Amino acid sequence: MSFFQVLAEAFRAMGMNRLRTALTMLGMIIGVGAVVLMLAIGQGAQSKINASIASMGSNLFIVVPGSTSSSGVRFGFGNAQTLTVADANALGEVPSVATAAPVVLGQFQLVAGNNNWRTTVFGVTAAYFTLRSWDLETGDMFGDEELRTFARVAVIGQTIAANLFPDEDPLGKTIRIRNSPYTVVGMLTKKGQSLDGRDQDDGVFVPLPTARQQLMRSSFPGSVNMIMAQARTAAQMPEAEFEMAQLLRIRHRLREGQEDDFSLRNMTAIAETAAVAARAMSLMLGAIASISLLVGGIGIMNIMLVSVTERTREIGIRMALGARKRDILLQFLTEAVVQSVFGGALGVALGVGGGWAVAQLAEMPVEVTAMSIVVAFGFAAAIGIFFGFYPARKAALLRPVEALRYE
Amino acid sequence: MSAAALIDVAGITKDYVTPGGVDVPVLHGIDLAIRRGEFVAIMGQSGSGKSTLMNILGCLDSPTAGRYVLTGNDVSALRDGQLAAVRNKTIGFVFQGFNLLKRMTALDNVALPLAYAGVSKREARRRARAQLERIGLGEFAGRLPNQLSGGQQQRVAIARALVMEPALVLADEPTGNLDTQTSNEIIDIFVKLNREQHMTVILVTHEPDIAARADRLVRLKDGVITYDGPAATGPSGARA
């Protein structure tokens, strides 16, 4: 019997009992759909995290002021004003450290023409952008000259540009911060979301001295909110971490046994943890979905076993007419595979459609990869063969007389 | 005689094993030789082992002991695939209960042995249709079995048994489910096949009238042959 005849037979048999065929396929549809969807959600989360990590900059440390205690009352991280520009400069001199950039920041209401927008204003030096490998989309970066002269210039993120200057070129325009005018000299490239979910493009960057003097009005001389530092190589991360901590303790005159008054965070380690967590989540989602695929497969086996029993007499007749064992095996196997493959195809459609819906409704990053489709589909076909084989074999091994006698 | 025999059966026994594990001997040493072109009727009481013997002759079952040589080949030496080929090409089996595939048209039922023989679908349909027409059912080709009368169904089954042009037709009570009128029409087909095409026919029946139309009669009783001779004459003949 030719392959097409076997296939036609399979369709005929499936068509005889449409509801049953549909229900069997439903198991496969849901299984494959779940795998594709879950892998897409997992992949989306992973891609998002990877993009955030890539946007962060490499081999990065963040130093923030630690908790301070005054007469036994402890304040949270970042409350103390213990880090200074001088600390940043000193950290920059550590051999294993490539760059260290002091940062001050605060929330301000920005006004430009009729538009206003509340955002974080960062006081930074050019080193900050190097360290974060953040380039300009248009315009110029402020340099030493602007820092020295307390210039009121600003480099803005794309979210700011979109909100304050819709449909116009922000370059050369004026933004008012605390009622002082700042001239926009540059606009940064898009960074997207950070690991903690902030929109990194929602920020304005002004020269550090300008920010300190005009915006923060800090009383503590030279204080900054944080210092970002970059190790020269990934291999030098532990070394850099140790040396920077030692240096800060010496500079802050901390005695042996006294707690750090700063907190040094290895951002790369945090990023790796996040990436591992995302991978684990995506694996777990896939694993859970695979179980439903397995259940779908068992459903196929169940139906095929029923079908073999119901059609025992038919099998006997076919054998009496000259069907070989392999003809019978192939017939039932084809039925199982056709159901799982069709179920698989519909499942892929469901998974892709579901992914699209999730992306639209839940605003989650969803990424259907060709790989996940191939894997889910291949898995479906394999399950058809695997779970179809036992019933098919059972049918093929029937003895003609016994099959014919079956009522 | 043995050399020219289409079927040569020697010392065949068959024991069934009941689910309880008890051996039930059904055939006790059957010796039978049938030449090409013979028309043999098999008679015997219910339970005498007629169907058991037919199933062995039709390669649907294997004997417990004994030798069965069909067209010069020892059947017990054949592998599963070769047995399937024998069932497909050498033997045409007609059952009491018709055994048509319910969800297939008459035409597709008749074409099925051709499909298993590897004949292309087109050619199979052409030959199946020709066979149906020869048996007078051309106009019913597209009908499903449950849209046909019992006699028509059995004729479709006969067409299916003949479509591979087998050397041997085995019919186990082919008229058991039919009225006398229809039975005669069915038997006419077998008689005509035998007379005109010299087809070897072995037919099991309970009807003496039907058995009388064969050349040779074999009587079975409790698993042994008690008569083997001309069908229509003698005290132990069909009408005895």
Ligand SMILES: Nc1ncnc2c1ncn2[C@@H]1O[C@H](COP(=O)(O)OP(=O)(O)OP(=O)(O)O)[C@@H](O)[C@H]1O
């Ligand atoms: N699968 C089986 N297992 C056990 N015993 C069986 C089996 N098939 C048949 N028998 C027994 O073998 C004996 C012969 O059965 P068989 O079907 O050959 O009889 P038969 O001559 O064809 O009868 P009938 O005229 O009623 O069709 C019977 O006693 C029957 O009970």
Ligand SMILES: [Mg+2]
């Ligand atoms: Mg019988």
